[in-house]
Amino acid sequence: MTGEVVTPTPTRHRGLRFTLVTVGLVVALAITCIVSITSGQYDLSPTSLVGVLLRGIGIDSAWAPTASTDYGVIFTLRMPRIVLGLLVGAALAVSGVLMQAIFGNPLADAGVVGVSSGAALGAAASITFGLATFGMWTTPAFAFLGGLVAVFSVYFISRSGGRTEVVTLLLTGIAINAIAGAGMAFFTFLGTTSTREQIVFWQLGSLNGALWSNIQLVAPLVLIGVVVALIVAPGLDLFALGERTARHLGVNVELLRVVVIVTVALLVCAAVAFAGIIGFAGLVVPHLMRMMIGPAHLPLVVASALGGALLIAVADLVARTAVPLADLPIGMITSLVGGPFFLWLLVRTRRRSGGWA
Template sequence: MSSSVLSSRRAMPRRPVWMLGGLILMVALIVLVSLGVGAVPIAPRQVSAILSKALAGVDNGDFATNVVLLVRLPRVILGLAVGAVLALSGAVMQGLFRNPLADPALIGISAGAALGAVAAIVLDWHRFGPATVSLAAFAGGLGATRLVQFFASITRPGDTAGLLLAGIAVNALGGAVTGLFTYLADDQQLRALTFWSMGSLGGVTWTQLRVGLPLLLAVVILLPCWSKALNALLLGEAEAGHLGFAVQRLRRTLVALVALGVGAAVALTGIIGFIGLVAPHLVRLWLGPDHRSLLPGAALTGAALLLLADLGARTLEAPAELPIGILTGLLGGPFFLWLLYRSGRGRMEC
């Protein structure tokens, strides 16, 4: 293990490079399919022509062009960014906690974002503007994470387990208050709450992307910069400290970046589960535990999985749209049952 995770100065092996190239091609193909498939089918050649003309500054203004550029392209770009952020955040949390079941929900981001959005819907804050629910969700996610960090710092400073314990408490508190708001909601608000809690890429506009996309891209670019430190953490926090890494500062930085990215993602799409758990596991099975290849591979896999889930959500019951959380749950649940079965059989054979 030590030779594989600490060989940070060596070039990346050929197999991960080839597999990352394959993932890039797969994502490009899924993007092309997502732009063409829907209630209005558009051939791949026509999609390519529309994108080429748009890049050249030519806009025909016909119906197919409007569908691709104004409806589907913002949705696909959001799916790529959110899927990458959720998967990267899951991989980072698993490396930080050295636990394959860790995800951003452990540090209260999802519970806080849900509380913020539910409060905005039930208290009718959206009358102040269409982005109020998203802003409230973003603020709730960051606030919950900051609360977790505060209690972890005063109860078990310097210990990752303190984050976990504080996260459990904040998650429970956020869930209870969210349940109270749900109890107070009327029928129309309950419908909005239910759909938001299951996630969707629908209705996104270029204006929303201009606000949220820079945050998502910043997190996607910055998190892989800590791949060497995460490799060292696989050996333990004490060992990482002996190797020259400031573990406490590293923990604070990574938690802050994850909170920023996941908070922005949840604010734009609602809560989408299992991407942050499934994508890192799949890539770890293919490429191993080296975070130099694991993090970019998880980002690409998460983007692909979310786009596929969104494609199913808007085509399986067309013209109606299924919440993405239903499809990701149907994918993630059996996957983890298989993982449990696989790990259990491995222990029995030993």
């Protein structure tokens, strides 16, 4: 018998890359969280962190700090902020994956096309008028409605002949951002000093003031959105072949489209409702993950969720520690990273398409 050389298949290569990327992201995320919890104006040692966490689950250890301030800093201030950042990052990145898939366009992103601004406008309306229709869910509910209107508007305006035109997509995003900006300015004019400060918060984006009660609202929304994204991922792989082909392969294109759009609004609402507008996270992360693990949507959703959480965790760490005794807007930091990336992506897309004229 002659020996047969078995060459690795592309699928095996992609599976190995996905495993390596996932492990790397989890390790980087754990390290970033530890550094973030122990760094800041009130420094803590890693051993003190371990002692506090063990005390939190009822285990006394020699590492437990004697100062009660350590417990307050970790459990009341830093941990809620970090957990909220992880949820927001995952929500924005997964929404970016879904938007790029359903639009069939690499430039689609909740911030670029105005969906984040629409959600922030809805939240600002509920704050300015002091609405409490749905109790503690009022602000997230209005953010969801604003995001839903924005994403449907972008989708139907930018679609032409069964595809999404790049120029129309960008111009639609500019228009929606302008409308939302005007609305935010109007609500700022109408509001009190307190509501004006909150509206400015929406525009800059920040995790400052995160509370466990916020996380109780955000976590279920993000969990539902990510689970739905995982469920529809195989359908998105077929959708990428074209709507006609997807229909022939048994995909209910109309239902898939509506489910994805509503899911995007849900994820953006979860991110915007308590963190404000954080731009470009949904644009940068999916592209980086796609370049590393390939275009298959199921692993892409998982990797993007981890990558988005890591991006926001790192950005928040920089926001808290870059300037002493100051808390920088996290949206500014992500824009500093995402802006040049978007310009590079814009130029590359234009070259590949042979121009838009």
